[in-house]
Amino acid sequence: MNRLRKVQLKRFVCRPAALAAAFLLAAAILVGVFWLAAAPKQTFSENENRALEPTPVPTLDTVLDGRFMKSAENYVGDHFPLRNTFVTLNTAEQLMLGKRDLAADYGSIPAEGGVYFGKNDHIYEVLLPDRTGIFQKNAEALAQFAEKSGLRLTILPVPSGSQEQSENLPYSAPNHDQHQELEELEQTVGGKAKVVDLFSSLSLKTGRDYYFKTDHHWNTEGAYVGYRALAAAMGFDSLPKSAFIFQAVPQPFYGTLYSKAVNTWQKPDTLVLPYTKEKSAVTQVTGKKTHLGIYWDQYLNSKDKYSVYLGGNPSVTVVKNPEAKGGKLLLIKDSFANSMIPYLSQNFSEIHMIDLRYYNLDIYKYIQQNGIDQAAAIYSIKQLCDVSIANKLSR
Secondary structure: OHHHHHHHHHHHHOOHHHHHHHHHHHHHHHHHHHHHHHOOOOOEEOOOOEEOOOOOOOOHHHHHOOHHHHHHHHHHHHHOOOHHHHHHHHHHHHHHOOOOOEOOEOOOOOOEOOEEEOOOOOEEEOOOOOOOOHHHHHHHHHHHHHHHHOOOEEEEEEOOHHHHOHHHOOOOOOOOOOHHHHHHHHHHHOOOOEEOOOOOOOOHHHOOOOEOOOOOOEOHHHHHHHHHHHHHHHOOOOOOHHHEEEEEOOOOEOOHHHHHOOOOOOOOEOOEEEEEOOOOOOEEEEOOEEEEOOEOHHHHHOOOHHHHEOOOOOOEEEEEOOOOOEEEEEEEEOHHHHHHHHHHOOOEEEEEEEOOOOOOOOHHHHHHHOOOOEEEEEEEHHHHHHOOOHHHHOO
């Protein structure tokens, strides 16, 4: 019996590799725990363009229903040491394993496609069909708004880069055709509003690239195409490109699509801002604050450089130009409209921009109180599939 115990003890003692591994594992756990407990925490990931999980606080309800454990898992995942390095390695690993649709969330409602790495250094968002009925409800709401408001409404639905540059997508990559939404919108609206078709104008077949490589928005060239199309549809004269000076921002721009698949090899975009040759009298009014001009230069030193336009997406902002000859335009919109404002502000004395995602008041009272005489809606087609604006227009 004693001999057996000696043999077992000898076997245990003679395993230095196992002891070293156990020691290293314990040390790694202790370092990780110390890091999570003591290291300063970021609240926002600029690379991924999202808020990070805050420190979870257990309560009886959250422990019993599992929310605390879920929050704790997310917290550890968001704050572990060298996280940015592992996020980058994860992107490379998924590509090496042959995965093409990165960062998708098919469990969300509506389902959210990921991104494709395409040709010419482009990252493209994966387009999915609308299976929730959100787009149809939004189209019906826009038609009702045109009737109820009594304004001439022009709708500018903007196709995505992956729609307009499908030849750059990975071979045989699934991608929804947004022509379906355009046709659905035209049929639903009928003669109540004018719908502008941008598909051929923004196509890569024109020989120009109208979209950012790392962001889901159109670039300065694309916004100008949209501006001219809107002018033709609404009947005002667009300014020629020669009326503007285009200045490239020296800081590199990595946009929203890059944030979904962070990597080390991606070439940045260049943000180009148009300025009028003559000194502009344009101001932006948001709430009680007045901002001179429409560019917010402080954002050029941040990850979110697209917010240089209008300072982001306030619920209501009014751009005023006392030198413009046009009247008062109501613009219901998403962020695609922001980069069109440098052009559009030269045609209207006031542009009242409302982002219905954040606006909760009566839009019809707003029209009456502010003497609005024209209306336009500028939305990406994908946004109209993902986010409901119907309840905001039906009040």
